Amino acid sequence: MCQFCHQHGDGKKWYLKAEHYSEELLDNLERRHYLQEFLQKYGQADGAKFEQNFQKALQGPAWLRQLIFRFQERRQRRDHFGQVVPLEDLEKVLGLARSIVRIPCICRKMNKGRTDAEYCFGLGLDAEKMLDFKDAFLETFRLGPDDAHFDRLSTAEALDLHRRFEKQGLIHTIWTFKTPFIGGLCNCDRADCLAMLSYRYNFHAFFRAEFVAEVNVDACTGCRECHAQCQFGAIGFSVMDRKTFIDPIRCYGCGICRSACEMDAIHLTPRSEHPLAHNLW
Ligand code: SF4
Ligand code: SF4
Known part of the structure; x- marks a missing residue:
């Protein structure tokens, strides 16, 4: 069991606890604010700079790099951290989410400038509940007022898509926004995903699967x-x-x-x- 299972899951898989997808957690103002800031900050950021920062860190002494990385990882675990989840558990996750909204991928936007790569899903972040979130997203991706990018999917539809992603070799990861709220589900590829890039530099932004x-x-x-x-x-x-x-x-x-x-x-x-x-x- 990972650290979150012990901290947030009573020794069981933390991501299978219904309250981690709940409206009560999402109602928290600090969390909503964080979500908006996250989208604005990373949506406008340049993926190349992200990698340059890691390369710069490699030039310094190893002990200092380790110290800084471990400190930042701790912060990341508190704010925005992921875990790899295989399909069998993903089916349970999708069943727990109050809503599933398909959205463009922020990493592919940062790295490749793509605004049409809809490999990500907001869990519980539906349009009525998260108007602010949707606005931040539309602004970040410059999608205009069209909210067709916020397709709400049934559990079966989302699962079907994930089976197709699996065939394409994409890895399913869930993400917290102010842990333990789970608000994101991504389908990652080493070439595009910033968390996978971080892993190459020995910076851990997500746990392995259980x-x-x-x-x-x-x-x-x-x-x-x-x-x-x-x-x-x-x-x-x-x-x-x-x-x-x-x-x-x-x-x-x-x-x-x-x-x-x-x-x-x-x-x-x-x-x-x-x-x-x-x-x-
Ligand atoms: S080598 Fe072929 S048969 Fe063996 S595990 Fe891989 S895909 Fe399956
Ligand atoms: S990390 Fe590699 S070997 Fe392990 S489950 Fe994923 S694809 Fe298979």
Whole structure:
């Protein structure tokens, strides 16, 4: 169990607690203000500068960098932090959210200038409840007064979309806005996502999933179809056995590799039960 499970989930998966999607949490003025500021600040920001800051940090002494990163991570855990969630748990998350609104991705806007990449979802942030939020979003993305970008989806529709994203190799992550309120759901790719970029610099903006993947070697044919799916470099190939293996130290438990395996040879196991991965977040 990750830190949030202990802090906010009574030792169970914190993101399966209904109150973390509740209207009461969203009514908190400080949280609403934070959400608006977040959209305005990051929506206008330049992704290239983000990376330059990391590169600058690399030039300083390692001890200082670690100190600053750990301090900032602590702050991030309080304000805006994520966790990888595989499809089976995502289905439960979507069932808990009061509303699901499809929205453009802020990372792809920052990195690629794209305003049409609708890979993200606001949970509980529907138009009536979050007028301010919607206005901030329209302004940030310069979408004009058209609110068609705020499609409200049913749980089944959202799940169906996520199955398609999974085939494309996108990783599902949930995000807090003033933890423990869960207001965002993203579908991330290493090339676009700023949180994934941070991970490359050893700055942690999200937890691994509560799972880790394993290969059933008897079922694996060694076709290697799953290899291209992994964005964390966790999948390897044994030349001797002609089989695929998964490194539990690197695996983030996203489960995306499964969607490429026609032999059904990959499964997720609870991280808490894995002897090597149970303490890796
Ligand atoms: S090996 Fe782990 S991190 Fe890589 S795709 Fe599979 S579940 Fe995700
Ligand atoms: S896709 Fe499945 S069968 Fe093919 S190498 Fe990966 S685990 Fe083995």
